[in-house]
Amino acid sequence: MNRLRWSSMNLSQKMLIVFLMLIAIPLSIQGYVTYTDFSRALEQKTIDYVERIVRQINTSLEQKLKEEMQSLSLLPLYNEDVLALLEKYALPEYAGIEPSTEEKNRMFRHIAGSTFYKPEIRGIQIVANNGYIFTNMDPYIVDAFIRYDEEPWYERVRQADGKWVTLPQHKPNYLHDNSPEQYVSIAKLIREPSSTRLLGMIKLDLRAELFRNITANYQAGELGYLVVVNDRHELYYEQNIERPYRMYEQVVRSLPARSIKTRMSMDGEPYLIIANHSEFLGLRVISMIPLNVLLGKSIALRNFTFVIALICLFCSGLLALFFSHRLSKPLKLMRNKMRLVEQGKFNLRVAVPALSDDEIGQLARGFNRMTDEIERLINEVYAIGLKEKEAELAALLSRINPHFIYNTLESINMMAVRHQAYDVSDMVSALGNLLRYSVDKQDRRVTLRDELESLQSYVKIQKIRYGDRLNVIFEVEEELLDVCIPKLLLQPLVENAIYHGLDEHGEGGTVWVTAARFERDILLIVSDDGKGLSGAEIETLKRSLLLPAVSPEGAKRGLALKNINDRMLLMFGKEYAIDIDGSEGQGASFTLTIPYDKGDMKKDEHFAGRG
Structure with a gap:
């Protein structure tokens, strides 16, 4: 039940x-739930929270220093003026020579631009190979030349051989300010990009504000005693100082060189210690929190x-x-x-919110994809039907031996020549060329040159029939002759123009075949000055192109145009349908648009003339 x-x-x-x-x-x-279980859960949550904070501090510190390293790396290497000055004072003849005032000012402007609105930067020093110090600081507190042997940190920079090195708290010997403040620095050697020749050194001195700004959003009780050291246990920064770092140094040295969380006792008081290690900088951020602070809340x-x-x-x-x-x-x-x-309504869609990505949103999108796929399959069945008709036509053509037809036409041609019936000979030759193009070539795509040569053979046959009543003009841009287009596009359009535009007109006329490039498309236009089309006839003709099939009673023009339109839609998409224009008594125009980048381009001679 x-x-x-x-x-x-x-x-x-x-x-x-x-x-x-x-x-x-x-x-x-x-x-x-007992109070003990609750306290344990609270403690674990606090540990996880502090662990995330320590990791975030290390990540922020790494990102900030990496940003400064990348910015300073570009200064000497991609600034031609800075590089030229360093190359100049790397030469032996400039040893111990101080740059000119103009050179100092130029270098000062480049360096000063890197420290704009960055109060945590104490100074940037670019040291030339001859020992001269270019700096953005006041010249009276910085030595003009550096003595490498008096700087204990220089050996680390030299051994790094062009890589960035982080230096712990220190007071550089080249500074003469009276402040007791110590600075953390990053430094590297500068080498010429092409030859890796040593040009000097760049050094960035940072104030403690760099660390204080990163940790400013966290309360002192959340982090306890915070210290930043390197793999040598040298101090970079300490916060919430109750006792100096030397009181904690022995504990820090006992920690493994990796990210950990553990408990340790200091002076009989239990501490929670969380450390996060940065592989990029080689620094560790360590938080030491008394457990009684955690349990008090x-x-x-x-x-x-x-x-x-x-x-x-x-x-x-x-x-x-x-x-x-x-x-x-x-x-x-x-x-x-x-x-x-x-019930058979496949064009339905379910509205899905833009940010909905849950199971219901996925189900709605799946429903929409299903209806789209059903509609696509219906259209695909129609396209397959067209391809089956093409296959049946190809099978029919293959039953006829082309060589028999060609030999027979050649025999007729020779007989016409013997009887001096040259018009018949020309017509038979043109017909043979037209059959070879239509039957022998199996390619679905041919060059515009081949298509026009076949069309000329067809026009030649029609000229013999119509005589001076028919005039065909080709206007083709030279660069388009070797562009690939679908086969047998133009001949049906010219045939329609002759039979429906000029033949029914009674007085003959002119057919223009135009090929031109417009931006990223190729325009193929067949137009005539025949009887033309009324607005109602154009609309009827356009609607017939959208029907599944042309009725048996439909005009031959509609059947030929629909065949061409369906091929264009299958090969290039809906936006490349045939375009029809014209007016009654003024002729008609049929335009095919083909993407220019669908074929290969080759330069050739200009194809233009009259048929």
């Missing part, structure tokens, strides 16, 4: 019951949790009712749409 009752409920009712159970059961269990947090639990229990019914309705509403909508699809 219970199963029958559950199965008979609608989705909204089921979701309402599930929501109430999911809210009520955890709240009921929470009342039996547990009682207040426990009471707050109980209050929140009562509020959640009171609101659970309303929330469950609201969400069950919101979640079931789109499913009901899709159910109704599915019923319509069952």
Whole structure:
């Protein structure tokens, strides 16, 4: 009975019951959780939180220093003026020679631009190979030349051989300010990009503000005693100082050189120690928090949790009712749409919010893809039908031995020549060329040159028939002769222009065949000055191109145009359908648009003339 009752409920009712159970059961269990378990959970959450903070501090420090390294790397290597000065004072004859005032000012402007609005940077020093120091600081507090042997940090820079090196807190000997402040630095050798010849050194001195700005968003109690050291346990920064770093140094040295979280005792007091190691900088951010600070918040947090639990229990019914309705509403909508699809309406779509990526959103998108696929398959079946007709035509043509036809036409040609019937000879030769192009070549795509040569053979036959009543003009841009186009596009259009535009006109006329490039497309235009088309005839003709098939009573013009239009749609897409224009008594024009980048381009002689 219970199963029958559950199965008979609608989705909204089921979701309402599930929501109430999911809210009520955890709240009921929470009342039996002991204070010890709660404290342990709070402690673990605090550990995870502090671990994320320490990792974020290390990541922010790494990103900030990496940004400065990348910015400073571009200064000497991609600034031709800076590079020229360093190359000049790397020469032996400039040893111990101080640059000119103009050169100092030029270098100062380049360096000063790198420290604009960056108060954490104390100074940038670019040291030439002769020891002269270019700096953005006041010249009276910086030595003109550096003595490498007096700088204990220089050996690390030299051994790095062009890589960036981070230097712990120190007071550079080349500075003469009275401030007791120590600076953290990054430095590297400068080498010429092409020859790797040593040109000097670049050094960036950073104030403690760099670290203070990164840790400013975190309270002192959250991080305890915070220290940043390198793999040699040398100090870079310390925060929340109760005792100096040397009091903690022994503990720091005992930690492994990796990211860890552990408990240790210092002076009889338990500490939680969390360390995060940066592979890129070789620095470790270490937080040491007294456990009694963590446990002091547990009682207040426990009471707050109980209050929140009562509020959640009171609101659970309303929330469950609201969400069950919101979640079931789109499913009901899709159910109704599915019923319509069952009735054969495949052009339906379900609206999906732009940011909805849950299961319901995925289901709605799947429904839309299903209806699109059904509609595509219907169109594909139609396209397959066209291809089957082409295959039947190709099979029919293959039953005729082309060589027999060619030999027979050649015999007729020789007989016409013997009887001096040269018009007949020309017509037979043109017909032979036209048959060879139509039957022998199996390619679906041919060059525009081949298409025009075949069209000339067809025009030659029609000229013999119509005489001076027919005039055909070719206007083709030279660069388009070797562009590939679909085979047998132009001949049916010219045939329609002659039979329906000029023949019915009675007085003959002119047909223009034009090939021109327009931006990224090729325009193939066949136009005539025959009887033309009225607006109603053009609309009827365009509508016939969209029907599945032309009726047997339809005009030959409609059948030829539909065949060409279907091929264009299959090969290039809907935007490349045939375009029809004209007016009654003024002729008609048929335009085919082909993407220019679909074929290979080769230069050749200009193809233009009259048939």
